[in-house]
Amino acid sequence: MPRVRSRSPTRAASRASPGDSPSTLTFPSDHCDKLEIAGLLHDLGKLRVPDQILDKPGRLDENERLTMKCHSFETQQILRNIKGFEEIGAWAAHHHEEPGGGGYPFGLDAAQLPLEARILRVADIFQAMLQHRPYRPGLGREGVREFMLGLRDQGRIDARIGAVLLAHLDEMIALALLDDGGSGAPRGHVARAGVASPQADARVQS
Numbered sequence: 517m518p519r520v521r522s523r524s525p526t527r528a529a530s531r532a533s534p535g536d537s538p539s540t541l542t543f544p545s546d547h548c549d550k551l552e553i554a555g556l557l558h559d560l561g562k563l564r565v566p567d568q569i570l571d572k573p574g575r576l577d578e579n580e581r582l583t584m585k586c587h588s589f590e591t592q593q594i595l596r597n598i599k600g601f602e603e604i605g606a607w608a609a610h611h612h613e614e615p616g617g618g619g620y621p622f623g624l625d626a627a628q629l630p631l632e633a634r635i636l637r638v639a640d641i642f643q644a645m646l647q648h649r650p651y652r653p654g655l656g657r658e659g660v661r662e663f664m665l666g667l668r669d670q671g672r673i674d675a676r677i678g679a680v681l682l683a684h685l686d687e688m689i690a691l692a693l694l695d696d697g698g699s700g701a702p703r704g705h706v707a708r709a710g711v712a713s714p715q716a717d718a719r720v721q722s
Contacts, residue, residue: 541680543631550604551632558608558636561590573650588612589621607632611640616671626674634674638681641667643692657689 562570565587569580576584588609595605610624610633617625626634645663648654655663661682668678681688 541631541635541677547632551607551635553601554604554607554632555636555639557595557604558591558611558640559587560594560608561587561592564590571650575651585612585620603630603632606630607636611636613637614672615674618672635677638664638673638677641673642681642688646689646692657685660689661685 565583569576569583572580588611592605592609595601595608598605607630609621610629613619613622613624613629613633614637615626615629615634617623642660642664645655645660664673664678664682667673668675
């Protein structure tokens with residue numbers, strides 16, 4: 517199976533190879549295309565979240581957190597009825613689900629999450645933590661590395677996918693910043709996703 521050209525952190529994390537190893541995953545190239553689309557659309561549901569919540573510089577209150585958490589479900593609702601997007605919509609909607617079942621919106625665990633959704637989660641968190649947000653600065657190389665290791669150790673991301681990301685860390689950082697025009701700045705509401713950094717504030721996953 518040919519190696520798929522890496523054009524984004526999501527695609528690069530799912531690069532195809534002749535077989536699995538600690539630094540690669542076997543992944544059909546056509547699924548890479550669909551996964552990249554899911555990565556572009558995963559926060560579509562935030563179009564239904566008020567701007568004052570998306571742009572709030574401080575901590576979200578309980579009602580605001582609940583509203584923010586609805587965005588994954590809203591993404592699925594938007595995409596589910598588009599012919600050919602059945603898998604894409606499901607992968608996109610599951611990017612805040614955790615292997616241990618502690619995520620949202622459905623509380624799925626590792627056995628219920630397809631590989632594509634688990635890849636999207638890792639890539640989404642990684643890129644989000646590099647980006648500057650209204651409520652925190654982006655992390656540098658070592659900061660994001662330690663953050664991802666912490667999530668792995670807590671069982672909040674797929675350990676094997678995390679290992680692939682960290683094995684190609686410098687390449688992944690370059691791709692993530694390239695997607696943001698090289699500045700690490702957010703690209704708008706639909707790009708705002710990831711896990712809030714405990715080093716920066718106590719905001720919920722957004």
